[in-house]
Amino acid sequence: MDEIRLIEIKEDILSDNKVQAEEVRKNLKEKKSFLMNIMSSPGAGKTTLILKTLEKIRDELKVAVMEADIDSKVDAEKIAAQGIEAIQIRTGGFCHMDSTMVAQGLAAMNLGAIDLVILENVGNLVCPAEFDTGANMNVMLLSVPEGDDKPLKYPLMFTISDVLIVHKIDYLELSDFDLKAFRKRALILNPKIKIFEVSSRTGQGVDEWANWLKSEVKAFGGIS
Amino acid sequence: MHELQVTKSILDIVLRHAISNNVTKIVTINLSVGELSDLEDEWIQHYFDYLAKETLAEGAKLKIERIPVVLKCEDCSHSFQVNIKEVKEIQCPECQSKSSTLISGKDYYIKDMEAI
Numbered sequence: 019m020d021e022i023r024l025i026e027i028k029e030d031i032l033s034d035n036k037v038q039a040e041e042v043r044k045n046l047k048e049k050k051s052f053l054m055n056i057m058s059s060p061g062a063g064k065t066t067l068i069l070k071t072l073e074k075i076r077d078e079l080k081v082a083v084m085e086a087d088i089d090s091k092v093d094a095e096k097i098a099a100q101g102i103e104a105i106q107i108r109t110g111g112f113c114h115m116d117s118t119m120v121a122q123g124l125a126a127m128n129l130g131a132i133d134l135v136i137l138e139n140v141g142n143l144v145c146p147a148e149f150d151t152g153a154n155m156n157v158m159l160l161s162v163p164e165g166d167d168k169p170l171k172y173p174l175m176f177t178i179s180d181v182l183i184v185h186k187i188d189y190l191e192l193s194d195f196d197l198k199a200f201r202k203r204a205l206i207l208n209p210k211i212k213i214f215e216v217s218s219r220t221g222q223g224v225d226e227w228a229n230w231l232k233s234e235v236k237a238f239g240g241i242s
Numbered sequence: 243m244h245e246l247q248v249t250k251s252i253l254d255i256v257l258r259h260a261i262s263n264n265v266t267k268i269v270t271i272n273l274s275v276g277e278l279s280d281l282e283d284e285w286i287q288h289y290f291d292y293l294a295k296e297t298l299a300e301g302a303k304l305k306i307e308r309i310p311v312v313l314k315c316e317d318c319s320h321s322f323q324v325n326i327k328e329v330k331e332i333q334c335p336e337c338q339s340k341s342s343t344l345i346s347g348k349d350y351y352i353k354d355m356e357a358i
Contacts (some may be wrong), residue, residue: 020358025263031251031273032338113244144280145244148350173326174278177344206332209341 035149037102039117042124042152049129050239053120053137054231055153057175060141062161063218064186065093068136070218072102075226079235084123086115086140093138103127114145117152134235143168146200147175154238161186162195169203181214183227188217245281248350249289253299256355260298263357270356276309276349278326302355305313311347315339 030036037131038041046053056064072081075241082103085094094106107123120137127135137153139146158179160168163186169176176182190197204211214230216223236242256271275281283306294300311326315334322335326347333340 020266022269022356022358023263023265024354024356025259025265027255027259027352028353028354029255029352031248031255031352034251112247116247148244148279170327174348175278177278177348192313202331206329209332 032149035117038121039150039152042117042121043154045121045124045129046135046152046154049132051129051135052155052235052238053130053135053151053153054155054157055115055126055137055139055151056157057143057146057158057179058141058159058161058185059143059164062141062159062164064138064141064159065096065184066218067159067183067216068138069096069100070221070224071136071228071231072097072100074224075134075232075235076102078232079134079241080131080224081134082102082127082132084120084135084137086138088112088140093179099120103132109140112127112139113142114149115151116149120151120153133239133241134231143172143175146179147172147181155180155234157181157183159183159185160200162189162193166196166200166203169200169207173207176204176211179208179211181212184213184215186217186219187215188220244284246293247287248281249286249293252286252304252352253290253293253297255352256299256302257297260357265298265357267358268302268355269358270303270305271299271303272353272355273306274309274349274351274353275306276347277311278347279350293297298357307353309346309349309351312345313342314345316341316343321345 058064083097084105086109087105088109091106094104097104105123156179158175214227216227252289285305310323312323316335317339320336340352
């Protein structure tokens with residue numbers, strides 16, 4: 019009779035993606051280009067915040083935007099209308115960007131001439147958190163109308179993000195969103211997360227966020 | 243939602259090990275998945291059954307062990323387990339420090355497989 023053997027494997031399921039993500043970061047370091055990965059639910063205001071941020075930083079930094087969408091190019095068209103290089107990646111049903119898709123997108127850009135690449139990930143708080151894109155910074159947006167309970171429902175996203183932007187902060191007065199409780203929940207999951215309160219509509223907090231981003235990108239690229 | 247991609251990756255890895263170990267049939271695959279992952283056990287098995295048809299892994303059962311969230315205190319290096327969805331405040335039980343780093347809970351790992 020055939021005997022059952024135990025074969026050790028000890029391999030990370032997502033190792034291919036992790037290896038490729040490190041390659042992406044190595045390439046970015048060589049070219050002195052900074053990659054920022056922006057993640058949120060659909061409708062939290064990623065594209066609007068990107069447009070606002072571009073206004074504040076475009077005089078000092080050369081920026082390109084990579085838009086990931088399941089099957090449309092409306093976001094890339096909005097960015098390109100501002101005279102900023104925009105690349106649209108259709109994920110073709112995929113719920114997230116992985117490092118191979120990002121590498122392909124970056125290959126289509128003249129990275130040597132770009133200080134900052136903004137990746138607008140697919141609108142989704144679950145899947146993008148599982149896949150390292152090779153970015154130098156992960157930013158998540160959580161808009162006030164989504165509710166203050168989201169750290170309880172999507173802990174991984176809060177854990178892997180470096181920056182949390184509480185977006186549409188101008189809605190605070192109209193809602194029962196508990197900002198103090200929300201901050202506390204987010205900081206439990208990730209004590210190092212940097213939190214900004216922003217409204218792209220009123221402009222509240224945009225300068226503080228954009229100035230901080232500018233200094234991070236300049237420090238990375240050795241720009242004075 | 244991305245269970246299909248993860249499942250494809252599991253299949254590729256086990257088939258590679260099956261070939262190098264002269265396996266004729268894979269019976270069980272043992273996985274370790276962190277509690278922070280949203281993967282649904284039932285769906286991974288469902289996709290696996292579909293993808294593994296007519297391969298050495300056809301009919302193999304996936305056994306998923308959930309790995310708890312473990313943090314390491316940055317001040318005294320003590321490691322401690324937390325239930326991340328219920329905990330109110332993260333504090334080192336030894337020195338009461340509030341700064342810690344995640345050391346497990348995001349895992350996605352194939353431990354081993356039982357095969358003929």
